[in-house]
Amino acid sequence: MAEPAQYLERRAQEALAHDPRVQELDLRVRAVNGDERVLVTGCVATRERRDAVTEVLEGTLPGVAVVNEVEVMPLGGHAEEEEVDR
């Protein structure tokens, strides 16, 4: 029996949390089409860490295609100021 998708997803998330190339808790992994592909979403601080997500998952889940939709945190620009109403 193929590994149930939920365990595959959890294994992937554990790898992303503990592998020193990523070490992120906030990434969501979803198996798509059974165990053929995983989709990864979320936000990391740098593009290097985003690229490392693919590396880590390809190592953890050999034979599973990785679709990396992780975003890099937007540090540029100004957020609109707020006049705080007590």
Add this chain to the structure above:
Amino acid sequence: MTPVRIAAVGDLHAGPEMAGRLRPNLADLGERADVLLLAGDLTHVGRAEEAEVVAAELGDLGVPVVAVLGNHDHHVGEPGKVREVMEAGGATVLEGESTTLDVGGRRVGVAGVKGFGGGFVGACATAFGEAEMKAFVEHTAERSEQLREQLTALNAPVGDGGADVVVALLHYSPVEDTLRGERPEIYPFLGSYLLAEAVDDAGADLVVHGHAHQGAERGRTAKGVPVRNVAVPVIHAAYKVYRLAAR
């Protein structure tokens, strides 16, 4: 009198590869704000060399920098070193402590604590059962009590050490409002109502926190104190400025 301008951001998650990337986005902060608050997760996993990147990027900003640590800053088990590096770089780091700043003749008081989890009323943990569960809940209760004490002191008359503007700086969230967007099943790992209760008991003009990257920016405590989630993925910028009139 012009409002006090509080700049805030959380969850920078800085590592060595961020060197030189943050400072260009802070270039005009000194003109736009009176203080910068950092709501935890300054570093990727809490290594001293990561804190050095943050300290260097924030050096000589022209405004005071006040920070609390977050869970990521504790990950490798050396939060003391992160604090040391940040303080050597000129920041004030708070853990169950407070600081006051003079801003154009007004006293701004900041009480800071990382906080912890436990959840919110109706779906929260109780200090019952295994020692580990009791320790989990009691950790948050202790931090909330420290927050309450510090905010109480800041709400004293200015002549007695109080402040004109009082801000609570946290990493974990005190309310569910600013967790909207996160899966509800993980709310107990994102904050605790005990933090809000401390704020409401003692009083504050604003609460800022981080931690919940998928959350929402705005919320209120039960007594109506404004709460703002300033995690970078929420505010979509290097910082946001909140303008607060003095009392």
